[in-house]
Amino acid sequence: MSFSSEDLAAIDTPAVLIDLDVARRNIERFQHYADQHGLRVRPHIKTHKLPAIAEMQLAAGAVGITCQKVSEAEAMVAGSRAITDVLITYNIVGAEKLEHLKALARKVTLSVVADSRAVVDGLSGAFRGEPQPLTVLVECDTGANRCGVLTPEAAEALAAHIHASPGLVFGGLMTYPPAGGEAAVERFMEEAKSRIEARGIVVPVITSGGSPTMMHAAEAPVTTEYRPGTYVYNDRSLVSRGVCGWDDCALNVLATVVSVPAPNRAIIDAGSKTLTSDLLGLTGYGHVLGRDDIMIDQLSEEHGRLVSQGPIGLAVGDKVRIVPNHACVVTNMVDAVVVTGDGRATPEKWPIVARGKIV
Template identity: 50%
Template structure:
């Protein structure tokens, strides 16, 4: 992992702490595990002939995005204009912004981005197509627009093939924008349904004389499944860099492939069955993602984090054979890595059990 080492060397902030003296709560990233996750997924995309366009919402760090590109990614995916700006500032020049952009000020920022990077966005209404086209013309740039398709996920997107074809025609006929293809985020476990909707949409576009250059799909939970991939040319996965308890529970990742833990200290043991750590909803978030409890304590897998206050996690340790004591430091595998990253200015990078330094979360808080 020479490339990673070089990137980290440039990006990591030096620390006056070792792993033993780091103040808690702190987010630890095992660089070797994370990098192996990136390498393994790139290899699979290469094997399948899929373009790999990782979603950087999970790490929000320029260094990791650069590493993903170095390994062979065709570009990156971003979810907000703010993320796009941070990544462009970091030198990344091929961005796919998978959100409908609206509002005069934000559209002006989009136009400015299009002047300095290769930029694609999505749309699922004429209002968005027209707004993006206006912004592109205003900036003297061209923006690629993919149509977001609802293939069963029930989020944004068009589902009717005729409506998708009509919008493809509209995009093709509008100056400032060019038609880039179709984009979807399939429902978990429903990739065959997604395939049917996409194939019908592609046929409808072809029937009106419009080629579909890119079919972009995404999602970490089903990323290793071969089901229903056929029309897809590009894959957007995000969480796979760090993985988390939700993906572990889903069978997408093993525990050895989970790169992020939240280091916390047991600050109170008020009863025989209750331990309290200094990581609460401002460190772990309240995201449950269908799981029981707010994370898994690696040292005490029988423990259950049953409640979070803002700075405290309340743990039922009644089932633990060895009970954590006041002052113990424990590692929590968070339910959902992407929202944890976004709470911290920096993550602490570990390799071979040693603390290498702090990695800035460059786009933290850039939801606007």
């Protein structure tokens, strides 16, 4: 990262550091792959929650952004006039959220997903009196076992229901792919698309997403659009999957050693309130850059415990830089990040405007 040692010495810890030059390289790498394969890019902003980074993604060629909740989309749209096209990949349920959705639809090109008639009927009830219909995609479960209709037949039936619903227009198919599941995505989506088109309904978009498998996105050629999130920053989880290296990690946590109670143990001032307890299948809570021998084996809310097989070699007051297991959840823990790169002489503090937007 391009923070100087003077920069790092001056930053109060724990702090979340962002290198915009690394982020830009990550953005351009996937945009280039997508351009080569005729895929549109619609990044998920959950990873950065920053309008300024969404603007970098749009400037690189993204067609719009993806958000997960209405309040998250509201914060992003309020933060940048460049954000004019938003997909919320979530079932929107409840009167209050539907009111917010209607207000947002008057400001930007908006689409959402649904995986049941109950959700579609709620959306139709809210939008049947609106000047513009709402675009609704069918969420499909291609193996991730979270939300989504389970079969192409069910996708067809729900697409037809959306198509027939006042206030709505059918926008296509959406999925979050299972691990290594491009073949499953292709099989499901091809069949669902054929069935829906056989009814005379157009399928304008087939959108998939997820950073772990993004460089294989073109292996499901039925896909028209891809929604990577973590790729902008990368993290220990993606390094462990071989998707990137440590130098591609644009987000680091800077922490200070506050205790060295035993020769092989040190305690830092970043705990689960900064690094989070997300393991994503890994052992330990992050990677200390330059110290492959160290394991972060335990977190309390404000303490991280570092252990080494040999001498820990750290003193009270030393600073360490950590690549967290999962970048997106770390962004959500802090009110601001410390940003460098893009020609800046000194680091800047950027508030995370879409942090904590859970409704």
